[in-house]
Amino acid sequence: MSDDRRGWPKPLKDVVPAGERPARATAEPGIERMDEFVVEDRLVTDVGGTIGVRVLSTPGMIAVMERNSAVLSYENLPEGKATVGFEVCVKHVSAAAEGARCQVRSTLREVVDGRKLRFEVEVREAERTIGVGTHERRVIDVGRLATGNPAPSP
Numbered sequence: 154m155s156d157d158r159r160g161w162p163k164p165l166k167d168v169v170p171a172g173e174r175p176a177r178a179t180a181e182p183g184i185e186r187m188d189e190f191v192v193e194d195r196l197v198t199d200v201g202g203t204i205g206v207r208v209l210s211t212p213g214m215i216a217v218m219e220r221n222s223a224v225l226s227y228e229n230l231p232e233g234k235a236t237v238g239f240e241v242c243v244k245h246v247s248a249a250a251e252g253a254r255c256q257v258r259s260t261l262r263e264v265v266d267g268r269k270l271r272f273e274v275e276v277r278e279a280e281r282t283i284g285v286g287t288h289e290r291r292v293i294d295v296g297r298l299a300t301g302n303p304a305p306s307p
Contacts, residue, residue: 169227173228174230175230178230178231178292180226180270184225184260186224187258188257191252191254192252192254193251195216196213196217197209197251206250209248209249218274218275218288219241219288221258221274222236222272222290223236223290225261226261233294234293234295238290239290241289243284243287244285244286246283247282256276256278258275259274260274268291273286273287
């Protein structure tokens with residue numbers, strides 16, 4: 154992903170500065186975000202030495218899908234709002250070897266009650282699909298959470 158190594162991943166507030174966030178939510182179905190990443194470091198596994206090669210792990214793939222969706226959400230929400238992931242449903246359909254350059258895409262497909270964001274997510278290596286699925290995030294009030302008073306249940 155486009156974050157540097159020393160602080161990977163960077164806090165969202167460093168990726169999307171406060172002055173660049175909208176005054177009101179602009180998260181609408183159809184918005185999309187793509188990013189590139191290299192399969193390395195914390196993203197790889199050799200399945201405990203059983204496969205003899207290091208590849209993109211399923212948890213690593215899910216992490217980049219969630220991260221990309223979180224950034225897309227954050228850059229389309231006003232100050233004081235953020236999101237938390239609450240559902241991931243993906244298939245890891247192909248291997249990506251260590252060192253491969255991959256692309257992650259998140260597309261917002263639905264906004265429910267102004268607070269549930271449903272995404273289609275995908276990881277590709279060139280023309281090959283590595284993983285595909287859906288991810289859901291909930292918009293939260295950061296100030297309310299920080300005071301120990303989380304948002305009411307639906």
